[in-house]
Amino acid sequence: MRQRYLALLSVFASLPAMALTFQTRLESIEWTVEGDKFECRLTQPIADFGSGEFVRRAGEQATFRLKAYNPMIAGGSATLLAAEAPWQPGRGDINLGSVKVGSGDVLFNSSQLQAGRLIGGLMDGRSPLIRHYSRDGGVSEVRLLPVSFSKAYADYQACVAKLLPMNYEQVKQAEVGFPGGGIDLDAQAKAKLQVMLSFMKADPTVNHIELDGHSDNSGNRLTNRDLSRRRALAVMDFFKANGVQESQITMRFHGERYPLAPNTNTANRARNRRVNVHLERVAPTDKPAPQVSSASGAATTS
Structure with a gap:
C-alpha cells in the first residue's frame, strides 16, 4: 500500500x-x-x-x-x-x-x-x-x-478624436528660431507658439511661461544682447496678444553667452538665434514677479 x-x-x-x-x-x-x-x-x-x-x-x-x-x-x-x-x-x-x-x-x-x-x-x-x-x-x-x-x-x-495634439511633457518646452537674423516671428515660430497657447487654454493649471532670448556672435556684445531681448519680447508680445497676462511671463535675455552650437558657420549661427520657451505649473503663492533680466543678471520689473 x-x-x-x-x-x-x-x-x-x-x-x-x-x-x-x-x-x-x-x-x-x-x-x-x-x-x-x-x-x-x-x-x-x-x-x-x-x-x-x-x-x-x-x-x-x-x-x-x-x-x-x-x-x-x-x-x-x-x-x-x-x-x-x-x-x-x-x-x-x-x-x-x-x-x-x-x-x-x-x-x-x-x-x-x-x-x-x-x-x-x-x-x-x-x-x-x-x-x-x-x-x-x-x-x-x-x-x-x-x-x-x-x-x-x-x-x-x-x-x-477629442484629444489635444500634444501632452504636457511634449509641449512644455520649445525653441523658437530666428533663422533670418531679425526679430520677427515667422510662420513656423507662430505655429509652435500657438500649440503651446492652445494647451494653456485647455489646462489652466499651466499658468506660467519662462522666456530666454539668445543670439549668435555676429555683432558686438551689446548689439547681441539687445537682439536677444527683442526676440524674447516678440514672443512675449505674441502671448500677450492672445490673452496671456504679463504677470504670467518671466523674460530673460542672454545675448551670445549660451550657444547651442559653435558659431563657426551659417547653419550653426542660425541655430543659436532663438528664444527658449518653457511652460510651468506654478502655485499662486509661488508665482514669480514679472521681470525682464539681462545677461549680466540685472533685473528690472516690467
Whole structure:
C-alpha cells in the first residue's frame, strides 16, 4: 500500500502546475470608456482581480496596463498573448512578448506596439491574456474577453478624436528660431507658439511661461544682447496678444553667452538665434514677479 501511495505522489509531482486563472464570467463582461482632452481609457473590469485598461494620452499611441487589487500577482515577468477566445479553439495564440511585473496597483504598462496588437486581436475576436510567472515558479493567468468590444472601441475612438495634439511633457518646452537674423516671428515660430497657447487654454493649471532670448556672435556684445531681448519680447508680445497676462511671463535675455552650437558657420549661427520657451505649473503663492533680466543678471520689473 505504501509503495502505491509513493508511486501516486511521484506521478502528481511530475504533472505541470495548474494555472490560476482570473476571468470575468461571460454574462458579466463590460467595457467602460472614460476620458477628457488629455487622456482616454478603455477598461474591462476583471472579477476578483482588478482591470485591464487601454490608455491613450494626448500626443501618443495607446498602451495597455494591468491594474490589481489582488496581491497574488506581483513581481516576476509576464507574457502577453492575443489568445484564441475560449469559444474559438484551434486558432492558436499570438505571443506579443514579455513585460516586467511590479508590485503596485499598476502591475505593468505595455509598449505601444503590444497595445496596438492587443486591440487588433480584440477586433478579430481574440482575448488579451496575461500569463504571469512568479519567482517561485507558480503560473497565473489573467484574461479579458472580446465580448461587446466593437461598440466600446467606437466610443473610445470618439474620445480619442477629442484629444489635444500634444501632452504636457511634449509641449512644455520649445525653441523658437530666428533663422533670418531679425526679430520677427515667422510662420513656423507662430505655429509652435500657438500649440503651446492652445494647451494653456485647455489646462489652466499651466499658468506660467519662462522666456530666454539668445543670439549668435555676429555683432558686438551689446548689439547681441539687445537682439536677444527683442526676440524674447516678440514672443512675449505674441502671448500677450492672445490673452496671456504679463504677470504670467518671466523674460530673460542672454545675448551670445549660451550657444547651442559653435558659431563657426551659417547653419550653426542660425541655430543659436532663438528664444527658449518653457511652460510651468506654478502655485499662486509661488508665482514669480514679472521681470525682464539681462545677461549680466540685472533685473528690472516690467
